[in-house]
Amino acid sequence: MNAILETRALCKSFGALVVADNVEFRLAPGARHALIGPNGAGKTTLLNLITGRIEPTSGEILLGGEPITGLRPAARVKRGLGRTFQINTLFRQLPVIDNVALAIAERDGVAGGMFRPASRQRAVIEEALALLATLGLADDARARVADLPYGKQRLVEIAIALGLKPKVLLLDEPAAGVPSLESHRILEVLDGLPRDIAILIIEHDMDLVFRFAQRITVLSQGAVLTEGTPAEIGANEAVRQVYLGERHG
């Protein structure tokens, strides 16, 4: 099966510090894939390499079979690569609907229009409202993001990325900081995402990972330790070592 997202021999080092060590990673179309590993394993680095926030030292990244290695982040977004951020990266002073509409307008190529009022972009606004409704945020559309409870802000984080209609969605700890009582809401939303989007999730909440992911890749010290189904990973001794070693060392 052709991977929708693939890294080949991806390396990144800062001087002597190797943060991505020959990473071979494949994401299948429509996948529900998790990337786990102890702190400092290089998960966010890999995400930043894929999205183009940092350039690899060597190796290649392919999206839909085409190399995107040298492309700017915005160009990768245009090709269908969406992401969310571990730390909320929102337009805090703007209404929720504008947060999403800004993304949709960019995707539709109408965001540079200087003359017609933004509020006349009916298609953009209706799509934004529909998207918010699927995430249970319909009633908050006009609220300022800064006034929302944190859990809902995490959903806006996802909503903006969905507004791009990505082929591949990279979720960087979507439940980070969300009280466990509310994290089921995040999981519900994740479960409800369109099946044609391939999703790669980085998450520390193992409960969420094992309930959501069909495949799991374990990173350790910048390199892929192993990959498998949740059952396989759960039973893997090396994985336990890495996690237990981390926790007790």
Added chain:
Amino acid sequence: MSALPPAAAGSAAHTGGYVADPRIRWQEWLPWVLAVAAFFGAPDYLSLGARILIFILFALSLDLILGYAGIITLGHSAFFGVGAYVAGILGAKLGVTDPLVQLAAAAAAAGVLGVVTGAIILRTTGLTLLMLTLAITLVFLEIANKATSITGGADGLAGVVVAPVLGLFRFDLYGKTAYLYSLAVLFVGWWLVRRLIYSPFGASLTGIRENAVRMHAVGAPVYARMVAVYAISATLAGIAGALLTQTHQFVGLNVLGLEPSGELLIMLILGGVGRIYGAFVGPFVYLIAQDYLAKQFPEYWYFGIGLILVLVVLFARGGILGIVDAALARLRRPSA
């Protein structure tokens, strides 16, 4: 980048965006009604009035980049000054006397300068950007100072010939034509800026101000948008500068450098940043206060201006319009 006071939703702030109603509200006609009333009611103050109108246009251009796109600058006078000198040199040296041609030339020159300098400096942010904007206006100040054969240097460029507007309206001694001409140009500038702010482009500028990282992550051409708005703003500033030259028939070094840039910032902050009409209220209050204080206390008038600014920064971060907003919000709240 979000060091600016958040503009209150609704009310007197014009934040643009996808759910903002772009229709012109009745309050927005007040400045124009007032301006026309002043023309008939205060005929002795028309030259001050024209000056206020010109600085409103200048402040509006700054609000576009500072209030909406979040680009902080100490060098906006570069464009104002270049526009002023282009109009002046055309009228005094080159025999191009049609005011609208001068205006168009000044706009084009300032716009091109905006693209070129914007493309260079907008790759930086924060203090670096601030210093670069300042450096650019200082470079132009020095050029204007040294190129005496074209600019008149420190003596300024007198005898700028400006033909009647549209061949019909001569610039008169009482400043009637100057006032109405400035008012007409400001009106067009205001309409364009307002349109821009309520457009998707305007919304994306607010997005850049609020969170540039996220704008990159949704695939927005952040840098290109910033250069574009910078150039538009520069063009408007250049037009304002040309108006000043035309209405004074003179241009001097005081249109360039830190001082006019700083004064402009003070006016805008005084009125309120990122809300369109702060750019109207600020210059109006500032220039009238300046006029009054300079007559009453010729040696201490800057003290008065300084005091006003300190009070605004300490107690009213949203400027005068911020105070108005807060007062209106209190009135609207059911008596509690």
